[in-house]
Amino acid sequence: MSKNENTLNAAPSSVRTHIGFFGRMNAGKSSLINALTKQEVSIVSPQPGTTTDVVKKPMEIHGIGPCVLVDTAGFDDSGSLGEKRAKAARKATMSTDVAVIVLSGEESADEWAMEKKWLEDFEKDRIPVILVLTAADRRTAQENEKTGKLIRQRLGKEAVTVSSLTGEGIEEFKNAIVRAAQEGALLTPERMILGSLVKEKDCVLLVMPQDPQAPEGRLILPQVQTIREALDRHCITLCVQPEEMEGALSLLKEPPALVVCDSQVFDYVSSRCPAGSRLTSFSVLFAAWKGDIGYYTRSVKKIDTLTEDSKVLIAECCTHAPMEEDIGRVKIPALLRKKAGKGLRVDVTAGADFPEDLASYDLVIQCGACMFNRRYVCARIDKAKEAGVPMTNYGITIAYLKGILDKVDY
Ligand SMILES: Nc1nc2c(ncn2[C@@H]2O[C@H](COP(=O)(O)OP(=O)(O)OP(=O)(O)O)[C@@H](O)[C@H]2O)c(=O)[nH]1
Ligand code: SF4
Ligand SMILES: [Mg+2]
Structure with a gap:
């Protein structure tokens, strides 16, 4: 967990849109992140292979909300260490919601063969991709247009032309990120944590043991997220430890619409759950929310x-x-x-x-x-x-x- 996330107010990484930056060594990935954030997030140098590990920068983008920018090592990095780095870049695709493939224009010599393969892989996984032709300041307008056309012909997709040095095109790139994030959300719509198990004004009873294994002075993330969602959905939200479950039930005029508990106390809770209540566990809810x-x-x-x-x-x-x-x-x-x-x-x-x-x-x-x-x-x-x-x-x-x-x- 990053230091930034380690505050009670920051959105957890798990709910942030992950925007991954991929491309060859020296393509300008780190410079583009720095230009976008207007901060020195990643080290930039003319030396190929400067970024050797995945670098994550949490930030807010208007129109998307909390997101994480993920800088990676060049995917063409070779040699035994290089292969490891390229593999780490490949691994970063697993959490990528929006992929940015950075092209310096110099890859035209081999007709962007690597970029095409990465683009196809992302598309196969239904991950929206933004192509960025960077270092626009190094070429004339005519040359940029010509390179843009070649990219379109070769990769079948328009590239956003930017200069991380002058800031040209960065605003347009930001808009492209917002559009891609929205497209991604449509491609894989997420259910809410509580799905269709509750509606407004329903009572939700959360049974959450706070035993010695629980972290000191705070609740674990699944509990926090579920409580927040139940409140956002205007449910009557009650939290108890198992010992207080029966006491809470006896105070209610009707059984709660839903009882959610920790899997360790499932037996205990299940045997006391009223017939009229639905029952689930945090893990099952998160399995449905996060997985298949x-x-x-x-x-x-x-x-x-x-x-x-x-x-x-x-x-x-x-x-x-x-x-x-x-x-x-x-x-x-x-x-x-x-x-x-x-x-x-x-x-x-x-x-x-x-x-x-x-x-x-x-x-x-x-x-x-x-x-x-x-x-x-x-x-x-x-x-x-x-x-x-x-x-x-x-x-x-x-x-x-x-x-x-x-x-x-x-
Ligand atoms: N003129 C100009 N130079 C740029 C631009 N973007 C990057 N560069 C230069 O290109 C070189 C490589 O940039 P980086 O951002 O470090 O590239 P990278 O893709 O992160 O490289 P690795 O981390 O080594 O894979 C640096 O010398 C940058 O200053 C740009 O838009 N214009
Ligand atoms: S369930 Fe446990 S191991 Fe898995 S992400 Fe949460 S804390 Fe980590
Ligand atoms: Mg870099």
């Missing part, structure tokens, strides 16, 4: 056919995951082994490392991905689908193993 709930619920049935010879991958998005560590590394493996046998192999990955060779797994179980955006989780799901591997997540797995999945609404 249909694929998750179909995939979870794979658990029934796991044996001692099977291999399961537990995939956590963070390297530091105090809340979920216990669930992913201890609880779920224990529950699976109880069902499939002690020999069941369970691998755990943490952070951005999502194995390339998913095909060797019988099932992938993803964490709640609370810190990550929908695009990132969907990119992981697409990889699993491509490899023909079932993939589900923590909340769905626990609900299924406890036999309560059919009692859960989403």
